[in-house]
Amino acid sequence: MWQDDSFTSRIRDFKASITAHSQTIKSEPAARPLPKNHSRAPPSVATRRSSLILSDTQTRSFTSPSLSILSASxxxxxxxxxxxxxxxxxxxxYGSGLAxxxxxxxxxxxxxxSRLPADEFLLCAFAASKAxxxxxxxxxxxxxxxxxWHIVNGAPWNGGLRLAYIMNGIEALAPSGKPPRAPVTHRMLELVCTEVDISxxxxxxxxxxxxxxxxxxxRLGEIFATSRAVSDQTNIPSRDDLSYDLDAAGSMQLRLPWTKTKRHKGETIIVTRQCGSTDPISALHHHIQSNRPSAFEPLFSFRTPNGSLSCLTKKRFLSICNKIWSSHGLPHTTGHSFRIGGTTELLMGGVDPDVVKTMGRWSSDAFLRYWRALEVVVPLHAERLRAPSTQQRPKALKSAITKKRVRFADARIP
Structure with missing residues (x-):
């Protein structure tokens, strides 16, 4: 039986293989021909004990001829x-998929x-087994x-139209989907902000x-560390990434060093002033004043009783939030619900959808797919378009926003 190695470990084996490869083969000019019996096989994506990597003889049949010409470096x-x-x-x-x-x-x-490289019918059979x-x-x-696996190993990919047809069949035979994830509502955010222990x-x-x-x-992964250790947290914002007082209201600018779409290019967002207990500006000021992270330490970290700094992890954050919500009879909520909740709240507040889209760094398709409470949002932007007076529509819109926001919040809070 094949033993699973995670795709992560297989990728990490690149560097070890590369180092060994460089030490055993001297770098040679590209113009200098190598002996005919010389083999310069690519580094493994898996260790040699894994059946995911073909033998050198098998690999040689589909790898690039330039591997025998280019220098080791x-x-x-x-x-x-x-x-x-x-x-x-x-x-x-990918490791789970390969397993x-x-x-x-x-x-x-x-x-x-006969497994890898895989012919198209084997791929179709594998996919069809999940129908x-x-x-x-x-x-x-x-x-x-x-x-x-095929891309990394330089193997030909045989997935074609027949596999595409199989995928259409899988869609037709798909089980009933799960209901969309419910967003975190403004009322739920209020519960966290007022009931969390701010002492x-x-x-x-x-x-x-x-x-x-x-x-x-x-996305919570853009601001939270994966462990409590403060060192080597380069992918999350530090206190120095927060710029103060962009306007008279005190709105801030926050640099995200890493995001899901831009990766290490990062992105910059605006943290706007809000009313009441959920105001992020006030909350950030109190947090920084109390926890005192240095300029290059993670922004969302806190001082422990012994004075050391500990990162707030996504797991710990959600655990605290869900504990508060469960005490009010609310279901368990995932991290992505914060993102779609903020989007829905801004739309329900009458903010122009294009502005919401830009603020949330949404691509157009994903933006539409993650909208929630359309029965509330659509009327706010599409009703009373031909009001007799230009003054009547804003007044009617403001009244509708107040009534429908309360109705939507009541549907989530028992």
Whole structure:
């Protein structure tokens, strides 16, 4: 039986393979021909004990001829760049997808030599085995994992029209989908901001993070560390990434060093002043004043009782929020609900959809897909378009916003 190695570990093996490769083969000018029996096989994406990597003889049949010409340093540089082409989360998902493919091949007793590179019918059979139990997007992710193996190994990809037809069939046979994730409402944010223990440094940090994530439509992974350790947290904003007092209201500018779409190019967002207990500006000021992170320490970190600084993680943040909500009879909520909740609240507040889209850094398709409470949002922007007086529509809109926001909040709070 094939033993699973995570895709992350396989990618990490690049550098080890590259180092060994560079030490055993001397760099040679490109113009200098190599001996005919010389083999310069690409570094493995998996360790040699894994069946995901073909033998050198098998690999040689589909790898680029230039591998036998280029110098070791050039080959090393190429695979070094390739080793960081995917985010860790993506590599982890691909690892699970490759494991599922190998498990399917095991169950069908497909010989190792016939698995990878995979012919189109094997790909179709693998995908078809998930029909009726998985939705199309889930199966597509599994196929993408197998395709990634082919790309990294330089193997031909045989997925074509027949595989596309299979995917259409999977969509037709898909099980009933889950209902869309409910957003975090403004009332839910109020519960967190008013009931979290702000006598503790962690509570102040949670309140500031919740208000900022909601009003700025953030993905929680863009602001929270994966561990409590303060060192080496380069992908999340530090206190120095926050700029103060952009206008008279005190709105701020926050630089995100890493985002899902821009990766390490990062993006800049605006943190706007709001009314009441959910104001992110006030919450950020109190948090920074109490926890005192230095300029280059994570923005959302807090002082422990012994005075050391600890990062607020996504897991800990959601645990605190859900504990508060569950005490009010509300269901468990995921991190993405903050982003879609902030989007919905801004739309319900009458903010122009184009402005909301820009603030949230949405692509057009995703923006529409994640809208919630359309029965509230659409009338706010489409009713009374031909009011007899230009003064009547804003007044009617303001009244409608107040009534429908209350109705929507009541539907979420028992």
């Amino acid at each position: 050039t080959v090393s540089q190429t695979y070094s760049v390739l080793s960081v082409c995917l985010a860790k989360s993506t590599m982890d998902k 599922a493919f190998q498990t399917f091949c095991d169950s069908e007793q497909v010989p190792q030599a 009726g139990s998985m939705v199309r997007s889930t199966v597509q992710n599994l196929i993408s994992a197998v395709r990634a 503790s440094n962690e509570g102040l940090c949670v309140r500031a993070a919740a208000a900022t994530a909601f009003w700025c439509q953030l």
